[in-house]
Amino acid sequence: MKHIFSIIALPPATIGLLLSVSGHAFAQDKKAPFEEMAACQEITPNEARLACFDFTLARVLQARENGDLSVIDRAQVQEARRQLFGFSTVPLPALFGKNEPSEQIEAISTTLDRAVRDNQGRWLFHLTDGSQWRQVDNETYHLRPVQGDEVRVRRATLGSYFLNLASNRAVRVRRE
Structure with missing residues (x-):
């Protein structure tokens, strides 16, 4: 009862x-x-x-x-959307009911865990939320990333993303 x-x-x-x-x-x-x-x-x-x-x-x-039915609250839906930000996934309305424009995440803010350059000179950013973002353009960025720097990743046009590290200019990235 x-x-x-x-x-x-x-x-x-x-x-x-x-x-x-x-x-x-x-x-x-x-x-x-x-x-x-x-x-x-x-x-x-x-x-x-x-x-x-x-x-x-x-x-x-x-x-x-x-295990055939799961119920989560709005805060859990928002956290799941935040964790999926940047991935090409199943359309979120299929997972989380209505996908109102006001519910879509346009940007995330977190801090830098570490950043490394690959053998082609492109940056790979590891963020404290566990996400990894790789530079996708061929620009040369003279960054001096420091653990704990503020990071903002925002949605750009045509499914691309920009990452701003501290006060540096934006780097075009994709989620890995």
Whole structure:
């Protein structure tokens, strides 16, 4: 009974943000469990409505226990988007519901862990968030990167990215 109240007490936006379903009855329609719960609200007799909620919630909890259903909140979605920034991935709406322009990450700010040059003289930047960014243009940049320097990576046109290291000019990069 404790689980019923904790799950139902969650805001609907939290419950519905991520629904990863595979190999289960919910696999045909990802909205099915929550549409079923919404349909339960329409039932007038209290006992029947409670029975509907109990049945539907039991299916949702079983799917979660089996690993067929995952629920994450908005903060976790934003962190996942931040970690995926710069990668060519599955379109995020498929993973995280609506992909409103206001929810898209246009830039990240972090600090430099280290930077090295490869054998072609191009920079490879290792950032403290664990991401790695490689210079993709043939420009020669006279940088003096220091661990702890502020780094900003921003989205540019046509799927490219620019990395600004401290107050130096931008370097065109790609995520590795």
